[in-house]
Amino acid sequence: MIKVENVSKSHDGGQSFAIKDISFVVPNGQTLALVGSSGSGKSTILKTINRLVEPTSGLVEVGGENVANIDPVLLRRRIGYVFQEIGLFPHMTVEENICIVPKLLGWNAEKRKTRGEELMSLVGLPPETFRYRLPSELSGGQQQRVGVARALAVDPEYLLMDEPFGAVDALTRETLQEEVKRIQKHINKTIVFVTHDIFEALAIGDHIGVMHEGRLEQIGPPSELLQKPKTDFVHNLFARPARQLAQYGSALQE
Amino acid sequence: MSLRELQTFVGDRLDEIVLRTSEHVMLAGLSTLAAVVMGVAIGIIAFRNERWRSSILAAVGILQTIPGLAMLVFLMTVLNRIGFLPAFFALTLYALLPIVRNTLTGLANVSKTTILAAEGLGLNAQQQLFYVRLPIAAPFIMAGIRTATVIGIGLATLAAFIGGGGLGEFINRGLALSNTRLILLGAIPAAVLAILADLTLSAAEWGLKPVSRSSSGNISGSNSGNNSERPVSSQILSQIVLKRCALALPIVLLSLSLGLYTFSHGPLADVPVRIGTKQFSEQIILGELMAQVIEHKTHLKVERRFDLGGTMICHGALINNEIDMYPEYTGTSLLAVLHEPFIADPVRALYIVSKDYDERFGIRWLAPFGFNNTWALIVKADSPKFREITSISGLEPVARQLEAGLTAEFAERDDGFLGLSKTYNLHFGRVRDLDPNLVYLAVSLKQVDLAAGNSTDGRIPTYGLRALKDDKHFFPPYQGAPIVREDFLAAHPDAGAALSSLANQIDDRTMQTLNFEVDGLKRSPASVAKAFLQSRKLID
Numbered sequence: 132m133i134k135v136e137n138v139s140k141s142h143d144g145g146q147s148f149a150i151k152d153i154s155f156v157v158p159n160g161q162t163l164a165l166v167g168s169s170g171s172g173k174s175t176i177l178k179t180i181n182r183l184v185e186p187t188s189g190l191v192e193v194g195g196e197n198v199a200n201i202d203p204v205l206l207r208r209r210i211g212y213v214f215q216e217i218g219l220f221p222h223m224t225v226e227e228n229i230c231i232v233p234k235l236l237g238w239n240a241e242k243r244k245t246r247g248e249e250l251m252s253l254v255g256l257p258p259e260t261f262r263y264r265l266p267s268e269l270s271g272g273q274q275q276r277v278g279v280a281r282a283l284a285v286d287p288e289y290l291l292m293d294e295p296f297g298a299v300d301a302l303t304r305e306t307l308q309e310e311v312k313r314i315q316k317h318i319n320k321t322i323v324f325v326t327h328d329i330f331e332a333l334a335i336g337d338h339i340g341v342m343h344e345g346r347l348e349q350i351g352p353p354s355e356l357l358q359k360p361k362t363d364f365v366h367n368l369f370a371r372p373a374r375q376l377a378q379y380g381s382a383l384q385e
Numbered sequence: 386m387s388l389r390e391l392q393t394f395v396g397d398r399l400d401e402i403v404l405r406t407s408e409h410v411m412l413a414g415l416s417t418l419a420a421v422v423m424g425v426a427i428g429i430i431a432f433r434n435e436r437w438r439s440s441i442l443a444a445v446g447i448l449q450t451i452p453g454l455a456m457l458v459f460l461m462t463v464l465n466r467i468g469f470l471p472a473f474f475a476l477t478l479y480a481l482l483p484i485v486r487n488t489l490t491g492l493a494n495v496s497k498t499t500i501l502a503a504e505g506l507g508l509n510a511q512q513q514l515f516y517v518r519l520p521i522a523a524p525f526i527m528a529g530i531r532t533a534t535v536i537g538i539g540l541a542t543l544a545a546f547i548g549g550g551g552l553g554e555f556i557n558r559g560l561a562l563s564n565t566r567l568i569l570l571g572a573i574p575a576a577v578l579a580i581l582a583d584l585t586l587s588a589a590e591w592g593l594k595p596v597s598r599s600s601s602g603n604i605s606g607s608n609s610g611n612n613s614e615r616p617v618s619s620q621i622l623s624q625i626v627l628k629r630c631a632l633a634l635p636i637v638l639l640s641l642s643l644g645l646y647t648f649s650h651g652p653l654a655d656v657p658v659r660i661g662t663k664q665f666s667e668q669i670i671l672g673e674l675m676a677q678v679i680e681h682k683t684h685l686k687v688e689r690r691f692d693l694g695g696t697m698i699c700h701g702a703l704i705n706n707e708i709d710m711y712p713e714y715t716g717t718s719l720l721a722v723l724h725e726p727f728i729a730d731p732v733r734a735l736y737i738v739s740k741d742y743d744e745r746f747g748i749r750w751l752a753p754f755g756f757n758n759t760w761a762l763i764v765k766a767d768s769p770k771f772r773e774i775t776s777i778s779g780l781e782p783v784a785r786q787l788e789a790g791l792t793a794e795f796a797e798r799d800d801g802f803l804g805l806s807k808t809y810n811l812h813f814g815r816v817r818d819l820d821p822n823l824v825y826l827a828v829s830l831k832q833v834d835l836a837a838g839n840s841t842d843g844r845i846p847t848y849g850l851r852a853l854k855d856d857k858h859f860f861p862p863y864q865g866a867p868i869v870r871e872d873f874l875a876a877h878p879d880a881g882a883a884l885s886s887l888a889n890q891i892d893d894r895t896m897q898t899l900n901f902e903v904d905g906l907k908r909s910p911a912s913v914a915k916a917f918l919q920s921r922k923l924i925d
Contacts, residue, residue: 183504207507218502222520222595231516232506263621265595281506 133157133180133289133321138189140175145187149175150345153189157338159288162315162322163350164336166329166368171342173325177291180323181210193289208232211282211320214293217274219266219281225251226262229280236285250280253314272303279311283318290322296331308334329368341365394566401554404649406574408550410642413537413582416473418639420480420537421530427481428488428526429514442486449482453543458698461547467693467702472541472549479540480533487529491522527590534586538579542571546694548661548702552578557692560822561664563844563904585635592631658685658873658880661699661708664692665821666903666910667758667841667865667896671712673914674887675867681924682883695794696721704746709873710884713750714758714863718742720800727800731757731862742868749874751881752888753866756896758841760801760860761852763828770834776854777809780835784811790819790833800861802837808859825850841893843900865896886923 138153150172157163165173178184179191182203191198198206219228227234229250230243238246251258254276266274275295282290292311296304308331315322324335332339333353340350341364349361357373360366395402431441451459456478460471495518503513519526545553555571558564658679662672669691676687690708693699700722702708715734719725723741728734739750762780764771770787774780780787795801796818805811819827824836829848838845840852867884874881891899895917902913918924 181505183501204507204509207505212502212505214498214501214505216498216501218496218498218500218505220499220502220517220521222523224595231508235508235512235516278502 132159132192132194133163133323134190134192134195135176135179136190136192138176138179138186138191140172140179140184141187148187148345150186153347155340155347155350157321157323159321160319161337162324162335163338163340164324164326164332165340165342166326166332167342168327170344172345173327173342174293176342177293177323177325180289180291181207181212183212208236208285209287209289211287211290212293213275213278213282213291213295215295215297217278217295219274219277221266223265224262225256225264225266225269225277226258228266228277229284231281232284246284250283253283253317254280255310256280270303271299272307275299275307276310279314286318288321290320292322292324294325294327297327304331305334311335329372333372341368395570398570400649402570402574403645405550405552405554405571406578407642407646407649409538409541409552409575409578410639411646412469412472412476412541412544412549412551413534413578414639414642416476416541417480417530417534417537419473419477420484420533423477424481424484424529424533425488425526428485428492431485431489432492438489442489445482445485448478453479453540454546454694457543457547457549458694461698461701465701466705467548467698467707468690469544469549471547472544472551476537476540476544480537483529483532483536484526485529487525487532488522491525492518494525495521523593524590527586527593531583531586531590534582535579538575538582542575545692546664547698548690548693548707554692557664558669560820561669561692562666562907562910563822563826564907582635585638588631589635592628592634594628657877658687658710659690659708660687661693661702661711662691663695663699663711665839666843667839667900668712669910670899670903670914671754671865671867673910674918675710675712675884677911677914677918678883678886678923679880681918682886683877683879685877685880703748703868703870706870710867710869712754712865713868714865715750715753716759716800716861716863718868720861721794721798727804727861729858729861731864734862735864735866743871747871749869749871751867751869751884753864754887754891754896755889756841756891756893757862757864758839758893758896759855759863760795760805761838761840761845761855762835763825763838763845763850763852764835765828765831766849766851768831768834771853774853776856777805777811777859778856780853781810785814787813787834788815788817789813790817790824790827790836792821792824792837793818794821795837805859808857841896841900843897843902843904846897847901847905865891890921890923 134156136154139151140149141147142149153176155163165176167173175184179186180193180198182198193201193206193210220231223231226244226247230247233243233246247262248258251261256273256276261273266277269277278295296307299307312335324332326332326335336353338351339353339356341348341356343364349356349365356365357369360369427441427445431438453475456475457471460474461467464471464474499517499521500513503517508516541551542553542556544551545557552571552575555567559567559569559571660672660676662668672689672691676689679685680687690702693702696717699708699711699713703711715731715738718738719728719734723738725737725741728737735750735753742748742750762777770783774783791802796816797803817833819833819836824838825842825844825848827833828836828850838852844850845852867887869881869884899913899917902908903910915924
């Protein structure tokens with residue numbers, strides 16, 4: 132379970148806030164999709180969970196433990212982290228990238244190899260083809276698959292995904308979204324997924340949280356947000372998929 | 386020079402070429418190796434302490450601006466010794482800048498996203514450095530090492546000035562003897578070494594780059610089927626092996642030359658007599674004479690540590706027991722070493738230096754060779770400017786229109802230019818600093834009107850020059866004599882006896898002739914010394 136309570140972050144000592152009074156809970160095995168435009172603070176709130184950002188005030192708990200009391204290095208090993216720019220290590224092969232943390236934890240070569248193969252298969256990269264590839268020899272989508280596999284290497288209980296598919300083309304993105312759903316069925320992690328794309332949020336999230344100008348406007352199951360939007364912003368955001376459904380639906384009928 | 390001559394010229398010196406080359410590789414290689422260890426460490430420290438970064442870079446940069454020779458002499462003084470060690474330290478300091486700078490650049494250039502990923506995965510600062518930043522920076526660092534090595538191989542030629550060995554020995558000797566062939570014998574192998582080192586290190590740089598493992602180079606993602614059929618692993622394996630070999634190449638070559646170095650140096654215990662000289666022909670001839678009488682009259686072996694870079698270097702080496710003896714001149718010791726006032730009487734000058742050297746340094750002046758090599762102002766014999774001028778006094782009215790070439794040593798000495806210009810009221814229009822070995826050529830080529838030289842120099846007759854008469858008897862006596870450590874004489878009385886057989890054998894004329902044979906006729910100092918000793922029946 133991830134619990135965020137009244138978390139605020141200010142970069143100028145309280146004059147203005149990047150995020151203000153954010154509270155939510157992600158129950159175990161659930162996926163929360165945080166959706167919002169750029170600058171809405173969705174990445175910032177994500178980073179307070181693995182302490183890449185320290186909140187100005189408020190409480191963040193992971194598995195019932197206050198993260199402020201956990202050594203950041205140990206905390207991050209329990210929480211997989213995937214982000215848009217991926218940040219694969221350019222000097223390491225796919226296998227080495229995936230198995231870096233197991234290696235640092237002192238796993239033996241055989242165990243690492245097995246784990247690497249398992250993960251490559253899980254994210255849809257046949258090990259016999261991709262094991263020895265360098266990141267520069269992969270497409271954007273393949274790189275992000277490696278990024279996901281790397282984040283899962285030591286089987287963390289939690290997964291933070293920060294616009295992971297923001298930089299890949301629409302078709303690939305859709306495939307990857309489906310894959311995340313599929314993977315999630317296998318591994319059953321607790322996931323916070325940040326996106327600016329309402330369609331992606333709908334595709335992935337059990338719950339959706341809408342971020343706007345540093346505040347969490349509304350959080351709940353997609354149907355609830357569509358039917359009972361608390362603010363105009365949420366209403367407008369959900370009007371689009373509904374409208375498009377009608378549009379494309381009629382186009383396909385003709 | 387015919388091919389045959391070239392063959393003999395190189396063939397005769399083959400052993401020494403091997404020795405000097407291996408010394409050179411040792412100097413440049415070991416100093417670069419030390420600089421890599423220090424430089425990478427400093428680079429990391431500078432990277433981690435942003436506040437100190439610019440100060441550290443500035444400090445390392447300043448080291449680089451110190452002239453090579455000044456650095457060598459400074460370190461020699463600080464370390465109180467000549468030879469390999471100060472040269473090694475100087476080269477290490479010079480090699481630092483490119484390595485530190487490239488380490489810093491390489492570490493700082495790692496992309497922010499890569500570091501964010503490392504942080505997000507839970508790598509601590511140490512792990513980020515060793516698993517991410519350093520490997521990614523490695524090609525940069527390697528490029529810095531390459532630059533440092535090539536610079537180091539060039540600079541290592543200076544080590545010979547302080548008896549550090551290396552190919553600079555040939556260059557120094559060539560300069561001392563005005564022998565272009567000898568200069569090239571040092572310069573060409575040094576250039577070849579630099580090119581080879583650069584190639585070797587560029588191979589290592591290639592070896593550092595990650596192995597490209599997709600055998601077909603096919604980067605389009607989805608159609609992976611055609612790749613998997615190939616025997617990928619064997620190709621990758623051979624590439625990995627090749628890269629590892631390339632990476633090991635510099636170390637292997639360095640170890641090889643270390644072996645060669647130890648082999649060609651032989652056991653050091655066999656070399657009890659170390660003879661030094663300054664870096665000009667006369668000194669080298671005298672050094673050879675001393676070496677050969679000792680070799681013929683005793684069973685001792687001689688190590689020739691010739692071409693040391695000047696009086697203070699020789700003196701320091703003798704005091705610090707780096708050499709056992711070298712030929713010195715009374716006037717030089719009196720004024721430059723003892724800082725005694727000028728003494729015109731040669732006998733009294735010899736008495737004073739003998740007494741002082743004995744009391745202060747434990748060094749004995751043996752009986753002089755017999756000549757007086759004092760300073761002289763040299764002009765071109767057929768120059769119309771000096772048609773009516775035979776003595777230094779005659780220069781006074783025309784001095785302002787003249788350009789003089791002085792050696793650095795002469796320019797700064799009371800018994801040199803400082804005193805001379807006072808005594809004769811000389812104010813030259815322009816004064817240029819010249820290498821001691823270039824002054825005669827410079828006058829001969831009319832690059833300068835006159836220059837300070839040595840009265841016994843063989844190049845005076847060879848280049849069509851003449852010396853102006855010292856009509857006010859300003860220049861002090863400079864009688865040449867072997868000076869030897871007293872503890873050495875006590876341990877090897879037979880060597881002392883051998884040296885004393887040279888007493889009064891060489892007058893001014895003889896010295897000029899010997900110098901001429903080397904400078905003018907381009908004969909080797911060893912053969913000139915041998916012929917002379919045989920003619921005097923001093924050796925068989």
